[in-house]
Amino acid sequence: MFLPHTDADREAMLRAIGVKRMEDLFKNLPGDHLFPELGLPPGMTEMEARAELQGIAEANETVAEMVSFLGAGAYHHYSPATVDAILSRGEFYTAYTPYQPEISQGTLQAIFEYQSMIASLTGMDVSNASHYDGATAVAEAVNMAYHHFRGKRKKIVLSPALHPHYRETVHTYTRDSDYQIVGEEIAFEAAPSELASIIDMDTALVVVQYPDFFGRVFDFSELASAAHQAGALIAVHVNPLALGLLKPPGEFGADIVTGEGQPLGIPLSYGGPYLGIFATREKYVRKMAGRLVGETVDSRGQRGYVLTLSTREQHIRRERATSNICTNQGLMALAAAVYLSLLGKNGLRQVAELNYHKAHYAATQIAALPGFELAFDAPFFNEFALRCPLPAAEINEQLLDYDILGGYDLGQVSADLSHCLLVAVTEMNSREEIDYFVSALAEVSHD
Template sequence: MRFIPHTDAEKQQMLEFLGLEQTDQLFQDIPQDIRLNRELKVSGGLSELELTRHMASLAKQNTGVEETICFLGAGAYDHYIPSAVKHILGRAEFYTAYTPYQPEISQGVLQSIYEYQSMIRLLTGMDAANASMYDGASALAEGALMACAATRRERVVISGAVHPEYREVVKTYLYGPKIQLVEAPYRDGITSLEDTAALLDKNTAALLVQYPNFFGSIEDLSQLAEAAHSVGALLVVCADPIALGLLKAPGACGADIVVGEGQGLGLPLSYGGPYLGFLACKEKYLRKMPGRIVGQTVDVDGKRAFVLTLQAREQHIRRDKATSNICSNQALCALAATVYLSLLGRKGLTKVAELCVQKTNYAKGLLAQLPGYELPWPGPTFKEFVIKTPLPPAKINQELLQHNILGGLDLGRYYPELTGHMLLCVTEKRSRQEIELLVDRLGAMA
């Protein structure tokens, strides 16, 4: 039977209150040519057994990383997730969207967020971190706005080696407040220091770079920081948290604000979300930080306690004084990252990062020997690298899929000058046999 929660009499009462004659008038602003204009073609009800079979058949139409060998990255990564992460996330104490405003009944959630902030602070080398954000792209945009608020300037320079979709999000965020966005070119796979320095001026609020960058190359943050600071601008770094298990922390390289995508820290790919953005900064910029921050204090009995603090969001203060309108702290995703990092520890995270580097270099070495394939740039990379291909990447990926392999990203989609180039990703999950299978298939196509 159809599920209609309101009786005809109740619907008529609501229409009269709204001054309408029929329900269709509620949708008058939607153009006729995009309306359905017919009944939904939904068959009758199913039993539980029938519904389970139906949903299973629908799920089989998708091909994910559990069924294929994944060499695709570009911002969403196939890292191994310990089983304990999912187990802890499924506990009823955490499985809620309720914001922990009342500390007396939310100490568990507040403590988990506090632990998350502490871990992000240590990873990034910053003084403070917030209670997480929507994703890496919006975190980078918020970092740009934060830098503009801190410097009272209205110009931002962003590297062309930053994730192209992240750059689009930053552009969207800066459009409203009319903040100028200038793109700095890259050369040989990294941000051009000379060209970037020439773009920085006394009205520049921040320089935005990625570490490692979109191509997997390692940027020299110290020199970029020196260039930004020479004109009074801040350095905002979008970092891969897995890479920070091995690379020098951005804070130790002169970064003022560090953001990033935390999906690799225990979150599945999930068709693009929900993911986890992180944001950390130096103490002097703490009060410009968007979102929430959980702080540690003591209760009336002198015992350790946790509370939400420095909530400079539009829900709590005057809209014109708010630092952002970030409303969700992604607490469940942040908990996944906290559990993941707790399970691995310092040595475990370093080991994962080392495996990524070692396996990436193994794949690069083999591919560079194949006729028709070429590594276009020198320099070290982390878990991702660019390869020039003898055939169009789209055609290569179609062929690889026939062998149960998810190939790399066609860079020509974002960079016209890189048409015929592919971005490949090798995480710690890829085995020697899988890497050699990829090389064998690519060699056969050449």
């Protein structure tokens, strides 16, 4: 399969090499277990494989077939057809890291434009070419802050309202280091000021989320001041779609902005590939991990782009590198760049407002049901925590009978929140769907 060789080609090639048979190419391999039986089935044609995969795909129930209010870090949004049309161009998706800029200007300029739009959106000076996802972007922020202080400040303050997967990823990345991670013991209800109280002169970084994992939107100006007064840095993890409406973290003093870029035109795809956003202040650009594209000129005087500041990278500094990032999330960054170019300043504001209004309509309707209330009273964007009369797990199970994906069961984060459901509402949810959800909630809570 996929081999262009004819028998005549093979013969001529083996002859040129000076061996008789294909096996001769491997005769010097050590070991007595060559050419093992793998116990795998025979291959199949494209037609058969397509049918097989079609069957597997159909064994899944999609968010489009059901009515979904599931978010918690991955959101069902509309991606204009142009995004996938551009992503489907072989010139983009079959290229690799642009090591040879003369024949990679498409990828390089697209990344440069991505960096520019992410800087605009976050209110920061510079963005890198992206990380694997939101979780690893946060872990890289922690690494960057630790190395910024040359390991002299060991404390990392993680908000308890940071996505639990991101917190876990930070713990994994730092498990063999002497970082001291604090903050997660604080109650979920706590205001940002409570985080400020544990910042001290040993603190390297404070990490918060905006909107936070529970959907709440706080102005972190005072927390940022508290961090800066102690000489620490503050990283704000964002949902970039919310920044179509909300004040960018650059305005309230963030030193680093990370984000999960999936809402910018990237399909849910059962959790990946997504897009790790990473932006910072100009003064920290040399501390930032990951690929970076800069503008320059070519030998003919044309404006062009190259990977730059690569002396920060592991293939040159090797063991002294503080990050092993080798690639970025190129095609996903391209998706975000096309999405943002299409929507532009007015389209992004429009879709952000639509999310806001739909979520608030749903919240108002549900909170009017007996036994239901909003778990927190802070402002929110397109996601909110709901306190329910029954355990959230039970409600979700019953909602499945209505073909509704009810929301994320917050009991999985903490037993204290076992009656809380995290509900996401996007532009994909029609009023009809929301009303159906409200009536289903009314019914299941009566049983």
